[in-house]
Amino acid sequence: MTPEVSVIIPTYNRRAMLLEAIDSVLAQSANALELIVIDDGSTDGTAEHLTLLAKNIRFEHIDHRGPAAARNRGVAMARAPLIAFLDSDDLWAPAKLERQLVFMRTNPACAISQTNEIWIRNGRRVAPGVRHCKRAGDIFIDSLRTCLITTSAVMMRIDLFRSLGGFDEIMTAAEDYDLWLRILIDHDAGLLDEPLVTRRGGRPDQLSAKTPALDRFRVLALAKLLAGDRLSPARRTAVVEALAEKCRIYARGLRRRGRIDQACLYEWVADHAHGWDTRPVPEIGCALESMQSMLREFPHER
Missing domain, CATH: 3.90.550.10 (Spore Coat Polysaccharide Biosynthesis Protein SpsA; Chain A)
Structure with missing residues (x-):
């Protein structure tokens, strides 16, 4: 049965x-x-x-x-x-x-x-x-x-x-x-x-205790939402605001660890995210690919 x-x-x-x-x-x-x-x-x-x-x-x-x-x-x-x-x-x-x-x-x-x-x-x-x-x-x-x-x-x-x-x-x-x-x-x-x-x-x-920098995964999830076209205008704006906030938090941590190139990526996303609140743009896809590449390169970041 x-x-x-x-x-x-x-x-x-x-x-x-x-x-x-x-x-x-x-x-x-x-x-x-x-x-x-x-x-x-x-x-x-x-x-x-x-x-x-x-x-x-x-x-x-x-x-x-x-x-x-x-x-x-x-x-x-x-x-x-x-x-x-x-x-x-x-x-x-x-x-x-x-x-x-x-x-x-x-x-x-x-x-x-x-x-x-x-x-x-x-x-x-x-x-x-x-x-x-x-x-x-x-x-x-x-x-x-x-x-x-x-x-x-x-x-x-x-x-x-x-x-x-x-x-x-x-x-x-x-x-x-x-x-x-x-x-x-x-x-x-x-x-x-x-x-x-x-x-x-x-x-x-x-996992929440032993996985460092959890915000890098949340940022990826938010970027994935913005890369699609399923969000209403109000929800898209809310996602952009959350993304920018989390990117700045994560970027500060990267700078403290001397990961300057990676910090620049997330700072760039935070600075440009408010231009993504109306529709998907190619820059989102590029940023998303870079984030995914970083996760593969640094899966156990400290």
């Missing part, structure tokens, strides 16, 4: 936490699901443990390429019309999928939804800041400066994911920020306002 939802967990060297995440999926009250785990080149024995669970999950071990590639591979294996992602360090409440499936059935025009969440930092529950509070509807502009969609809380239609090409695999961080913005151009976000996801943070192995 075809499952109603495919659950995709990417993981890298988190064997113990992964097993807890898997248990939280297997404990779901909804049973019309398939669980797909993509081991992104772990070296801590994760693959051996997954083999023992083979009867309950589908899994694949791939070369280490980052969460974007791992999630894309999981979606390529998915058989259901809906997909849900769970990071290997997060947990779901037992009713998460059941409640969200009901929401998606009740709102057939909704292409992407999320639930609310509980935040745990260093083993203690904390309250998210006001700017992180979730809401339903058109959240595109608000999402430019704060990522307002949580990957572990998302459920979306697989056709939408595939139509946009999935996560951008050149982005080893902020790949979720990039995809959600591309989706939010045309789609409102649905919200099931129940805390059905537990986000466990504050650890040094998290």
Whole structure:
């Protein structure tokens, strides 16, 4: 029988936490699901443990390429019309999928939804800041400066994911920020306002902690939006303002590290971005290519 939802967990060297995440999926009250785990080149024995669970999950071990590639591979294996992602360090409440499936059935025009969440930092529950509070509807502009969609809380239609090409695999961080913005151009976000996801943070192995200069990935995501023609005038102006702001922040950091040539590129983009607020121009494409080239040349920038 075809499952109603495919659950995709990417993981890298988190064997113990992964097993807890898997248990939280297997404990779901909804049973019309398939669980797909993509081991992104772990070296801590994760693959051996997954083999023992083979009867309950589908899994694949791939070369280490980052969460974007791992999630894309999981979606390529998915058989259901809906997909849900769970990071290997997060947990779901037992009713998460059941409640969200009901929401998606009740709102057939909704292409992407999320639930609310509980935040745990260093083993203690904390309250998210006001700017992180979730809401339903058109959240595109608000999402430019704060990522307002949580990957572990998302459920979306697989056709939408595939139509946009999935996560951008050149982005080893902020790949979720990039995809959600591309989706939010045309789609409102649905919200099931129940805390059905537990986000466990504050650890040094998290991408947000170990990836330097996260703004370089956010800048790339914004430049990609400006290179296309899907933005309304108001949204284009908002993207230009966010791009210029983030470029200046990143350029200051590059100068402090003596990367003057690269700093000049981002300063040039910040200075010229306000001329891009009406339509795509060739200069955006050139700047975009230079940014992508820098990411390839300096993937582990310090």
